[in-house]
Amino acid sequence: MVSSEYERRIAARFATFDQDGNGYIDRLDFSSAAKAVLAEFGTAARSDKGQALYIGAEAFWQGMAGIADRDGDQRITREEFVNGAVKRLRDNPDRFGEIARPFLHAALAVADPDGDGAATVTVTARVLVCLGVPQEIAQAAAATLDADRDGKVAESEIVTAFARYFTVPE
DSSP, rough: OHHHHHHHHHHHHHHHHHHOSSSEHHHHHHHHHHHHHHHHOOOOOSHHHHHHHHHHHHHHHHHHHHHTTTTSSSOOEHHHHHIIIIIIITTTTTHHHHHHHHHHHHHHHOTTTOOSSEEEHHHHHHHHHHHOOOHHHHHHHHHHHTTOOSSEEEHHHHHHHHEEEEEEOO
């Protein structure tokens, strides 16, 4: 049985996606997140990297809507988000990671100036903050991801951590 404590913690993650604070998640929230990442790293929306990020944001939105938008109104309420996370993703956070992967891959490309497929801990935290993760949590999470302490975080580590943050409340 799913605990109400679990549901409460997952519900708190809702605000991260609700970029404009209007009480629901929609396509605009995902494009706003993409816009924030582009602005943070000085990348033009019409560049190849900018376009890839917007395409990734759309794919992420479509995946989320497919999981959580039960009434088909193209908006995900807090209740739909909790039910989607609890019922569909709790036992398989990797599925959420795969839904987020195109967006996260494109965000990493924007934030990774040398193109080596990894971002510094500081850059990873900056991306997370753009996505609505609180600064303190973003910095701690990024540092934790650097298991080998080389100062870099690989895409696979970012995807896994992102999925766990939104689907596992601990």
